[in-house]
Amino acid sequence: MKLVKVAVIGDIDSVLGFRGLGMNVIVTDNPVEAFSKLEELAKKNYGVIFITEDLAEKNKNIIENYVEKIQPAVILIPSSRSDTDFAMKSLQELVKRAVGIDFLNPENN
Amino acid sequence: MAVMRVNPNRMELMRLREQLSVARRGHKLLKDKRDELMRQFISTVKHNQELRAEVENLLKQYNQEMVLARAVMPEQVIETALFSGYDNLILQSRRKNLMSVQVPEFFVYDQRMMEDRDERRERARERDRSQTYIPYGFTGVSGELDHAILALRKALPVMIELATVEKTIQLLAGEIAKTRRRVNSLEHRMIPDLEDTIRSITMKMEENERANTTRLMKVKDLILEKEIRERRRRHEKMS
Numbered sequence: 001m002k003l004v005k006v007a008v009i010g011d012i013d014s015v016l017g018f019r020g021l022g023m024n025v026i027v028t029d030n031p032v033e034a035f036s037k038l039e040e041l042a043k044k045n046y047g048v049i050f051i052t053e054d055l056a057e058k059n060k061n062i063i064e065n066y067v068e069k070i071q072p073a074v075i076l077i078p079s080s081r082s083d084t085d086f087a088m089k090s091l092q093e094l095v096k097r098a099v100g101i102d103f104l105n106p107e108n109n
Numbered sequence: 110m111a112v113m114r115v116n117p118n119r120m121e122l123m124r125l126r127e128q129l130s131v132a133r134r135g136h137k138l139l140k141d142k143r144d145e146l147m148r149q150f151i152s153t154v155k156h157n158q159e160l161r162a163e164v165e166n167l168l169k170q171y172n173q174e175m176v177l178a179r180a181v182m183p184e185q186v187i188e189t190a191l192f193s194g195y196d197n198l199i200l201q202s203r204r205k206n207l208m209s210v211q212v213p214e215f216f217v218y219d220q221r222m223m224e225d226r227d228e229r230r231e232r233a234r235e236r237d238r239s240q241t242y243i244p245y246g247f248t249g250v251s252g253e254l255d256h257a258i259l260a261l262r263k264a265l266p267v268m269i270e271l272a273t274v275e276k277t278i279q280l281l282a283g284e285i286a287k288t289r290r291r292v293n294s295l296e297h298r299m300i301p302d303l304e305d306t307i308r309s310i311t312m313k314m315e316e317n318e319r320a321n322t323t324r325l326m327k328v329k330d331l332i333l334e335k336e337i338r339e340r341r342r343r344h345e346k347m348s
Binding site (some may be wrong): 001002003004005006013014016018019021022024047048050051067068070071073074075077078079080087088091097098099100102 | 150151155161165168169171172177179187188191192199200201202203204210211212213215257259265268269271273275276278279280281282283285286295307309310319339
């Protein structure tokens with residue numbers, strides 16, 4: 001058993017409130033910067049890092065680098081401004097790659 | 110059809126047969142593993158979808174509250190209010206073994222677990238209060254922000270569960286892909302190759318056997334012929 005911290009990366013509107021929950025909040029609009037911050041956090045004792053969808057969509061490294069690692073868990077959250085379905089889509093992509101078929105997509109059933 | 114480059118002898122044949130039976134057994138086991146992983150994976154994915162929908166819903170509520178808060182207060186007030194807190198949210202992370210895949214499990218860390226009972230009861234009361242705990246002073250901050258933070262607090266346990274489940278999915282996906290590759294390479298490559306090689310060795314050995322037999326027969330004929338000629342010669346001499 002281990003104790004880990006939690007961080008959020010995203011634009012200010014989406015992540016500001018998480019400060020009120022005691023998470024480490026990193027405000028950025030730039031996907032490249034977001035990734036370097038993520039790398040920095042991953043080296044420290046962060047177990048869960050939430051990151052907004054639109055940042056992850058613009059920089060694929062953000063999720064792909066940490067998919068196979070047990071820590072940190074990089075989890076996408078919707079941002080306040082855009083609603084892309086990127087979190088869902090990337091999950092579908094992952095499922096497709098693993099299983100070979102896309103059983104989440106209703107069109108294929 | 111791909112025959113391996115091996116010497117067609119009994120030794121190799123035995124070795125390959127052994128290998129084939131191991132490969133078959135391994136294939137069966139891996140296939141079972143893959144099926145079970147898949148089953149777990151699918152149910153986890155379904156659970157994840159529910160959780161994600163819930164998180165998105167809760168965060169939407171929070172965003173609405175936040176918009177209200179933003180409307181009644183200047184940006185700076187909100188920022189100073191929130192940034193005055195510190196990062197004290199600590200999770201407990203435990204490793205779980207799921208089909209020999211190490212997956213983490215996250216819980217909101219609870220100091221009370223570590224303390225003895227009297228203190229715990231005391232703390233429990235405090236916890237009730239901390240459910241509505243707001244990390245900033247109330248002066249100059251309007252109540253709308255409180256609502257926003259409380260809405261977010263509601264989302265927190267779901268988000269943590271989502272983190273656990275989604276990480277599990279990510280790790281399981283990797284394991285499934287690996288197992289699938291192994292199953293496929295055994296099924297389509299290793300086992301047919303071994304079978305082909307074994308067949309070709311058996312055939313080669315039978316061929317050798319036949320060649321040997323014919324050779325022996327031929328030799329026997331030669332010897333007999335020689336013998337006959339000799340006896341005939343001796344016979345002629347005698348008479």
